[in-house]
Every structure is written in structure tokens, then in C-alpha cells.
Amino acid sequence: MPVTLDLYGHPWSAPTREVRILCAELGVEHRFIEVKQAEAGDYLPEALNPACKVPMIDAGGFILGEAHAIVRYLAARHDPAGVWYPTAIESRSKVDQWLDWQALRLGRLAAELVRQRRFRPDAPDAAACAEAERLLGLILPELDMELKATPFVCGQHPTLADIAIFTSVDYLRLAGFDSGRFTSLGRWFDVCAARPAWAASAHPQESAQGSAE
Numbered sequence: 001m002p003v004t005l006d007l008y009g010h011p012w013s014a015p016t017r018e019v020r021i022l023c024a025e026l027g028v029e030h031r032f033i034e035v036k037q038a039e040a041g042d043y044l045p046e047a048l049n050p051a052c053k054v055p056m057i058d059a060g061g062f063i064l065g066e067a068h069a070i071v072r073y074l075a076a077r078h079d080p081a082g083v084w085y086p087t088a089i090e091s092r093s094k095v096d097q098w099l100d101w102q103a104l105r106l107g108r109l110a111a112e113l114v115r116q117r118r119f120r121p122d123a124p125d126a127a128a129c130a131e132a133e134r135l136l137g138l139i140l141p142e143l144d145m146e147l148k149a150t151p152f153v154c155g156q157h158p159t160l161a162d163i164a165i166f167t168s169v170d171y172l173r174l175a176g177f178d179s180g181r182f183t184s185l186g187r188w189f190d191v192c193a194a195r196p197a198w199a200a201s202a203h204p205q206e207s208a209q210g211s212a213e
């Protein structure tokens with residue numbers, strides 16, 4: 001009998017969205033369990049996930065957190081050809097490089113801008129926003145340059161790296177960040193956003209309930 005997959009997440013959560021996009025691309029059936037935010041008093045039971053963070057999966061009793069660990073696990077299970085997470089060591093390492101770049105650099109800045117501008121719209125911290133925008137101006141040229149050379153972050157086909165980076169770039173869009181000068185990034189974003197599996201997990205824009213990272 002196939003293992004059932006439960007995905008605990010939140011519709012506004014960019015890391016949750018990574019997992020949803022990959023599941024949709026790979027046709028991985030799962031049950032999405034929406035977890036309310038901590039302040040609503042209905043968060044993940046600590047027994048399941050001591051960090052109380054989403055996303056988290058329960059794959060037939062195997063519990064796993066951290067979006068990048070989850071997408072690597074799902075790719076290992078459901079993408080044996082390595083379309084989304086290449087098997088060739090150099091190609092895989094490039095995907096890892098950009099996954100780290102997203103987690104350690106872009107993701108934090110994008111989450112900060114969304115937190116300020118979407119969830120504190122009446123009282124955004126102007127200094128925090130300006131600093132995030134300054135740092136984004138320093139790192140986004142790296143990505144734009146890569147996307148000038150190839151259609152996707154790591155070559156001719158989207159990978160886990162594109163999925164992760166896309167969720168953050170979409171946060172930037174929601175936060176009103178002007179990325180017009182990054183033309184290759186804009187072209188790449190439109191191509192990714194048009195993929196049905198990616199569009200299907202769009203944020204509930206009309207609602208400002210919940211919180212980003």
C-alpha cells in the first residue's frame with residue numbers, strides 16, 4: 001500500500017509553498033493540513049515538531065521538517081530520474097548552492113519585507129525595510145546574471161532551486177519591491193508563475209491573516 005503523505009503548512013508560508021509546488025509537479029498525492037499560527041493557539045503539537053514550524057510532513061509516521069530537507073526527500077522518493085534534483089554530482093551541487101543562497105540570503109530578506117509591508121501595513125519599520133531593500137540590491141544581481149545565461153537557475157529545466165527562489169521572489173512582488181531593473185529575473189519569474197503547479201499555490205492575497213516567517 002502506498003505511503004500516505006500529510007503536509008502541515010500555512011497558505012501564506014513560502015517554505016510550505018515550496019513543498020506544495022514540488023508535490024504538484026511530481027503528482028504526489030497528499031493531504032494538506034492547514035495549521036493556524038502560534039498566536040491562535042492551534043499550532044503544531046510539539047510532539048510532532050518541537051520547533052513548531054511549518055512546513056512539516058508525516059509520511060506514514062516518518063516526520064520531517066525544514067522545507068529544503070522535505071523537497072530533497074520527496075525528490076529522492078518520487079523523482080528517480082533527477083529532473084528536479086539532478087543525480088549528477090556537479091549539477092546537484094549547483095542546486096544545493098542556490099538552495100542555500102535562498103535559505104540564507106534571499107529568503108530572509110524577502111520574509112522581512114513581507115512581514116513589514118503585508119502584516120504590519122499600518123506600521124512598517126521604515127529602517128528595516130530600507131535595509132532589506134539595500135541588501136536585496138546587492139544580492140539580486142547575482143541571480144539576474146545567472147538567469148541571463150540560462151533559462152532557469154541551474155540550466156535548461158527548473159529544479160528545486162527555482163522553486164525555492166520563486167517563493168521568495170513572489171514575496172518580493174507582494175511586498176511591492178521594484179525589481180524592474182532585473183530583466184532576466186522578471187522573464188524567469190513570468191515563466192515560472194505560468195506553470196500551473198506553481199500558480200495553484202498562490203497566496204491568499206485578499207487576506208492579511210496569518211504571518212510570514
Ligand SMILES: N[C@@H](CCC(=O)N[C@@H](CS)C(=O)NCC(=O)O)C(=O)O
Nearest residue numbers: 013014015038053054055066067213
Ligand atoms: N527554515 C524553515 C522555516 C520555517 C518557518 O519559519 N516557518 C514559518 C512559516 S513561513 C513558521 O512556522 N512560523 C510560525 C512560528 O514561528 O511560530 C523551513 O524552511 O522550513
